[in-house]
Amino acid sequence: MENNTKKSKGINRRKFIRNTGIGAGILMAVGYLGTSPTRKFLAKMVSEMEPAYDNDFSPIAWFQIKEDNTIILHSPKVEMGQGIFTGLAQLAAEELGVAMSQIQVVNAVSSNRPLDGGPTGGSTSIVSLWNPLRELGAKMRMMLVKNASTILGVPKAALSVKNGLISGNGKAITFGEVVQKATVWNIPKEVTLKSKADFTIIGKPIPRVDLKPKVMGEPIFGIDVTIPDMLYGSLVRPAKVDSQFESANIEKAQKMPGVVKIVVEEDFVGVIAKTRTQAEQAKEAIEVKWKTNKIWQQEEIVEMTKVGKGKSYVIQEEGKPESVLDNKDVYTAEYSSPIGAHAQIEPDGAVAFVKDGKAFIKISTQVSKITRDEVAKRLGLEKEAVEIEATYLGGGFGRRLHTPHAIQAAVMSQAVGKPVHLLFNRKEEFQNDTFRPASHHVLKGKLSADGQLEALEHNTSSGAVAYGSPLVPGFLEPIAGADLGSWRGGMIQYDGIPNYRAISWKVELPFATSWWRSLGLLANTFAIESFMDELAIKAGKDPVKFRLENIKDTPTGKRLKTVIEAAAKKAEWGKKMPDGWAQGFAASTDVNTPVAQVVEVSIENNQIKVHKVTCAIDPGLVVNPDSVKAQCEGAIIMGISASMKEKMVIKDGEPTPIIYGPYQMALMRDAPKEIDIVLIEGDDKPHGVGEPPLGPIGAAVANAVFKITGKRLRDLPLSLA
Amino acid sequence: MNISFTINGEAKTVDVDDNTPLLWVVRDELQLKGTKFGCGKAACGACTLHVDGEAIRSCSLPVQYARGKNIVTIEGLSKNGTIHAVQQAWIEEVVPQCGYCQPGFMMATAALLGKIPNPTDEDIDNNIANICRCGTYYRMRKAIHRAAKIQSETAKS
Numbered sequence: 001m002e003n004n005t006k007k008s009k010g011i012n013r014r015k016f017i018r019n020t021g022i023g024a025g026i027l028m029a030v031g032y033l034g035t036s037p038t039r040k041f042l043a044k045m046v047s048e049m050e051p052a053y054d055n056d057f058s059p060i061a062w063f064q065i066k067e068d069n070t071i072i073l074h075s076p077k078v079e080m081g082q083g084i085f086t087g088l089a090q091l092a093a094e095e096l097g098v099a100m101s102q103i104q105v106v107n108a109v110s111s112n113r114p115l116d117g118g119p120t121g122g123s124t125s126i127v128s129l130w131n132p133l134r135e136l137g138a139k140m141r142m143m144l145v146k147n148a149s150t151i152l153g154v155p156k157a158a159l160s161v162k163n164g165l166i167s168g169n170g171k172a173i174t175f176g177e178v179v180q181k182a183t184v185w186n187i188p189k190e191v192t193l194k195s196k197a198d199f200t201i202i203g204k205p206i207p208r209v210d211l212k213p214k215v216m217g218e219p220i221f222g223i224d225v226t227i228p229d230m231l232y233g234s235l236v237r238p239a240k241v242d243s244q245f246e247s248a249n250i251e252k253a254q255k256m257p258g259v260v261k262i263v264v265e266e267d268f269v270g271v272i273a274k275t276r277t278q279a280e281q282a283k284e285a286i287e288v289k290w291k292t293n294k295i296w297q298q299e300e301i302v303e304m305t306k307v308g309k310g311k312s313y314v315i316q317e318e319g320k321p322e323s324v325l326d327n328k329d330v331y332t333a334e335y336s337s338p339i340g341a342h343a344q345i346e347p348d349g350a351v352a353f354v355k356d357g358k359a360f361i362k363i364s365t366q367v368s369k370i371t372r373d374e375v376a377k378r379l380g381l382e383k384e385a386v387e388i389e390a391t392y393l394g395g396g397f398g399r400r401l402h403t404p405h406a407i408q409a410a411v412m413s414q415a416v417g418k419p420v421h422l423l424f425n426r427k428e429e430f431q432n433d434t435f436r437p438a439s440h441h442v443l444k445g446k447l448s449a450d451g452q453l454e455a456l457e458h459n460t461s462s463g464a465v466a467y468g469s470p471l472v473p474g475f476l477e478p479i480a481g482a483d484l485g486s487w488r489g490g491m492i493q494y495d496g497i498p499n500y501r502a503i504s505w506k507v508e509l510p511f512a513t514s515w516w517r518s519l520g521l522l523a524n525t526f527a528i529e530s531f532m533d534e535l536a537i538k539a540g541k542d543p544v545k546f547r548l549e550n551i552k553d554t555p556t557g558k559r560l561k562t563v564i565e566a567a568a569k570k571a572e573w574g575k576k577m578p579d580g581w582a583q584g585f586a587a588s589t590d591v592n593t594p595v596a597q598v599v600e601v602s603i604e605n606n607q608i609k610v611h612k613v614t615c616a617i618d619p620g621l622v623v624n625p626d627s628v629k630a631q632c633e634g635a636i637i638m639g640i641s642a643s644m645k646e647k648m649v650i651k652d653g654e655p656t657p658i659i660y661g662p663y664q665m666a667l668m669r670d671a672p673k674e675i676d677i678v679l680i681e682g683d684d685k686p687h688g689v690g691e692p693p694l695g696p697i698g699a700a701v702a703n704a705v706f707k708i709t710g711k712r713l714r715d716l717p718l719s720l721a
Numbered sequence: 722m723n724i725s726f727t728i729n730g731e732a733k734t735v736d737v738d739d740n741t742p743l744l745w746v747v748r749d750e751l752q753l754k755g756t757k758f759g760c761g762k763a764a765c766g767a768c769t770l771h772v773d774g775e776a777i778r779s780c781s782l783p784v785q786y787a788r789g790k791n792i793v794t795i796e797g798l799s800k801n802g803t804i805h806a807v808q809q810a811w812i813e814e815v816v817p818q819c820g821y822c823q824p825g826f827m828m829a830t831a832a833l834l835g836k837i838p839n840p841t842d843e844d845i846d847n848n849i850a851n852i853c854r855c856g857t858y859y860r861m862r863k864a865i866h867r868a869a870k871i872q873s874e875t876a877k878s
Contacts, residue, residue, distance in 0.1 A: 081819030081855045207815050214820030215811045217755025217795030221821060224754040232749075276749060277741050344854050345759045345767050346821045394757070394821030395854045426760040626815060630860070634818055637856025660764040660852055669846035671858035 058187065059140040061114050062133075063092070069164045069176035071098055074108040076116035077125045078366060079210060080396030081634070082690045083627035084125045086208045088133060090623055091126075094194060094201045095137030097161035098175070105209055110372050110388040119401055119471055120366045121515065123591045123688025126623055130686050131193075138191045147182035148173050196621070196684065205626035210392065220392040222364035223423060225351040231260055233412045233422035234279035235405075236269040237432055238290040240653035241511035245269075246289040253285040262286070263415045267404075270412045272420055280425065295653040296510055301339070307442045307459040310507035313482035316491045319499030324446050324455035331445045331538060333531055337523035337716040339648040339655075340436035340516055341663060346394020348432075349423035352409035354379065359386040359410050364393040366400040370470045378407045379414060397638075398515030401471060402434050427658040435648060435655070436516030437463030437486065437509060441527035451539030453497050453550055458531075460490040460524055461505030463513040471515075482506060485514075489521030489695055492528065493589045494550035495557060511655070518635075518691035521590050522642055522698060526716060529586035529699030534712065543585050543703065544568045559682040560594040563587065563616040566678050571598035571614035580604065581611075584704025588695030591688030593619045597636070597696040599672075601704035606720045608705055610640055612674040615693055620683030628689050629677045635693035636675060641666035643698030643716050664717075726787045728753070729797025739785040743777075744768045746784045747794060755795035755824045759852070766851025769825040770794045776832035795824035798831060806875065807831045810868035818855035825851050830865050839869045 064072040073092050079085040085105040093103050108114050118124070141161060148166040149156045151173060158168040164175045196203075213220050236248070248269050250262045258278030263270040269288055273279035303309070350363040352375075359379060365371045365388070372388040379386070393400055409422035424432065439462035446455040465485025466472045482504035492500045536546035547564060551557045564587050567573075577583060580602050587596035600612040615632050622628050645664040648655055657663040702713045709720070725734040728751065735750050742761075747753050747770070756779060759767030763778035770779050771793040798805045804812075807827050817823045826849065833840060833848045840848070845865055853861070 079819075081817075083818070207812075208817075210820065211812055211815060211817065214817040214823055215808045215827070216799075217824040219754035221754075221757075223758065226752065226754075275737075275741070276745050277738065344819075344821075345757070345765060345852065346819075347758070393819060395819045397854070423758070426762065426764075630815065630818060630857075633859045634856035637858055638854065641856070659762050660760050661762075665852055665854075666856070666858070667852065668849045668858045668862065671856070671862070673842065673859075673862065675859050 059136045059143070060185065061112070062136050063096075063140050065175050065179045067176045067180060069102060069174045071096065071103050071164070071175070073103055073105045074113040075105050076108045076114040076368070077129070078107060078120045078368075078390045078393055078396070080120065080366065080393035080400070082125070082631060083208050083624065084120070085210055086206060086627060087126050087623045088129060089209055090201050090204070090206060091129065091133045092137045094199060095134045096141050098164040100201060100206055100209075102164050103209070107390040110368055110386070111384070115369050117369055121396070121398060121401060123593075123690040123692065126686050127591075127688055134193050135191050138193060139188050142188045142191065143185050144175050144178050146186070147178050147184070151178065151181050202623050203621075204624070206624060208627065221346055221394045222351070222362065222391040223346055223349055223394065225362045225391060225421065227351060227353055227419040230351070230419040230421050231272050231274060231416060232276045232279045233409060233420045234271045234273070234283045235408060235422065235424065235428060236283055236286055236288050237428055238292070239431055240290065240292045241296055241650065241655065242294055242653070243290040243292040246291045248289070249287040253282040256282040256285055258282070261416050263412050265411060268408055270408060270422070272412050272416050276423070292653060294510065296650050298649040298651060301438060301509065301650055304507050304509065305438050305461055305463065306440045307461040307505050310461055310505040311481075312503050312505050315482050315487055315502050315504050317501040318495070319455070321455045321457050321499040321501040324499045325444050325457055327446060329446060331447070331535065333443050333534060333714060335441040335443070335527035335530060335714045337439045337526060338646070339438045339650075340642055340646055341430055341433050341648050342395070342397045342399035342516060343646075343660070343663060343665060344395025344397055344399050347424040347426060347429040348399065348403075348405045349421070350403070350406045350409035351419060351421045352406065352413040353419040354410050354414040355417055357381060357385060361386065361406050361410060362389045362391055363403060363406050364400055365390050365403050365406065366393070366396050366398070367403065367471065371403040371406045374403070374470065375406050375410045379410055397517040399433070401469065401515050426660070430658040430663065431655050433655070434512040434514035437465065437513035439486070439520065439523040441524070443527060443531040445531065445535045447535060447539050451541055453494075453535060453539070453546075455499035456492055456494065456497050457500065458490060458492060458502045458524070458528055459505060460487055460502070460520065460527070461507060462486040462520065462523070463507055463509035465514055465519050468512065469514050485519040487524070488519040489524035489588055489590055493560060494532070494547065495554065496550040496552045511650070517638065518590065518694040521588065521691060521695045522639060523716065525586065525588040525695035526643060526698035526702070529588065529696060530702050530712070530714065533585075533699070533703040533706065542574070544573055547587060556589070559618050560587065560589055562680055562682060563594045563596040563618050566680060567596035567598050567614050567616035570616065570676060570678050573598055578602075580708060582704040582707035584700040584702070584707065586696035586699035586703060588692070590692040590695055593617065593687045593689065593692040595692045595696055597700045599697070599700040599704055601701055601708070603705065603708050603720065608644060608701065608718060608720065610672045610701060612676070613672050613697070614676045614678070616678040616680060617689075617693060618680040618682040619689045619692070620681060620687040621685050622679055622681055623686055625679055628679060631689045632677045632693040633675050635691065636697055637666055637671050639694040639697035640670060640672070640701070643701065644718050645670070647717055724784055724788050726790050726792055728792040729794060730800075735784070737784060740783045742780050743782045743784045743787050743792075744779040747779060747792070753794050753796050757821055757824060759822070759825075765822070766829060767822050767825040769828040769851065771828060771832060774832065774835060776829045795828060798827065805831065806871040807834065807864075807868045809871055810864040814860045814864040814867060816857050816860045816864050818857055822851060822853045826853065826861060830868060833865075834869055834872055838873060840865065
């Protein structure tokens, strides 16, 4: 409907679609509630909340209907592999009344298309757009039908819509033709959405819409952006953490071939050159002095992260766990997880063109609005003078929730008045990552004489995840206290235990730590679900039965029980395994999505190998079963990588390793050859999918290793060495 | 310095420093963006392309060593309007997620199938050592077996 922008001026772009309830997602919810509620209440609420899409919008901004009846959906959510373009196209197509083949999904540009107030992340995209996007589609269809009725002279009631064709009483007109002819677009107030029984597109395993371009190698990523007359940028950043810029000697570098300009700022030094290689070579010739406040070592980081060292916040408490656990019969165990790198294969970078008081940025970002606002602030421009166009992301995983490189590219472009393509090399990518913080966990449990679990306590300690991120307003920290990112997955899901509590410890680390796919879920579930296994074995009970015993028949509890039973059944839990093999089990609930996994593991030459994973998941209503399966498979393999291989350490002040290989990750040979996904639709609306399946895998493997060896592995990455 | 080679069936001459990695020549001089940069140290395989039929990690190959050679990138894998068996299998198994590493994997797979037309799981484990952060290995393995099947059926017909 691009050609209709002029005509649509009369439209009242009021806030006609508003999510009811809490409004703008997790963070704003806290703002609405003010300072009075207890933190426990707050934590429970956040963990169960349905995130909302934070924006006002009009169908005109979201849909563009071309003359050939192609519909372009301008997505404010970015595609980073999770399949969101496909899912959103399905929601829109279902209500618009078009075939999937008629829809093209593109990234919205910030100036005249829906600009996402929130991030793409946190497994929230489908959940937050489930109603709003279907309503938008329906309203668009209603407007088209109304105009078709006028054009064709056929009453609305006699018209029906199929595959973008409006027909009735022997006459027909395509959406594309309506848009060419219509002049008035009145957005309807009321809308009735299709019921589940009438869905023909939602719920179908439609192949992802970006399949072909990705298989043919089309230039769709941030790194692929080319603007005529573009120069190449490279950055110098400190190798050591806790360092500030002091001075730079750029004399030698300035004379190197191809160098156009060297920009010296307080937070970075940037080289702009005619080719990528020249920029990289010149950078090596710059001598920068950094003031390092302290040379940090790994042992110090581990010590700082221990439970008891930071500030503590009780985030969950039922019964009287403290009095029950104040007893010498209490069983205690400690667990830990290392610092983790995002390690997405497309390094961070941005293409910026700043000229005549305007800035244009094309970038792999998960936060278009924040990227725009930060660039505007640094350049002293109005926000509207900065146009952001997201690209496809060569992996997100939380890495693109911070985009200082957009600022750096913009500053460099401004300095030369030409477009600049800035790219991190791999060393910079590792050294400047906003890491997943290391964690430490102390678990306490009390069993009665007959093996009943009387009390359970989880102490979880880690560096910041949410705080310090541009996504989280500074006022939140004093209100909420605990870090809602680092305790994710840290609450106890076994509500049948009479006494239990979770305590989150927050420590301040001397380097940036932040969002990493599933946040604290990976580490917290590893600790809790390994400990549940320990308790089951002490109680002399089957670990699956032991878990089921401790879950109440609440709606949430029933969904959890269902996935646990489904995974156990499908995997034939308890079946006889060959010598040196065992099954392991774990389960977790994250963003209202319970997941249970059974793994089949063997040990050969002291190496742990995962052969098969059975995963039962209940993400509520499923928009695309193949996408959900793909997310489960990917999360399981990323979880295997993170819990069996990966580890960053701080050595003499430097995050290391700085290259793949030494930073060990799962390869083809490490991936299970069988992954069996059981989808359960235990709710009539969708819940998050991208992160929940990362929860159980670490503990499931460790639990199997214990069965084989009798050795309890309590530290990630899991190692028998 | 002028360096000539054939890429995706076309003769090309580029005027670049001898030591420029082939990857950047392909991406920035020839504007073929399907071959990706991942690490610059031949450690991840995102930049894999074919030089005289061999899978090469182009981020670490100075362009002078490509002189007179026959280079194929992901853009040239399918020829004459017929989709390559590996790409066909990748589509049928719906392999890619973010998709960034996939051209490198497909090029590595195509080279593997050139040497071992019907690879076992062990052959795959030993020969396909690129990194995929999204964790698509499970579907990739299925796609590699499927590609082998498509290729052998095409050869028969």
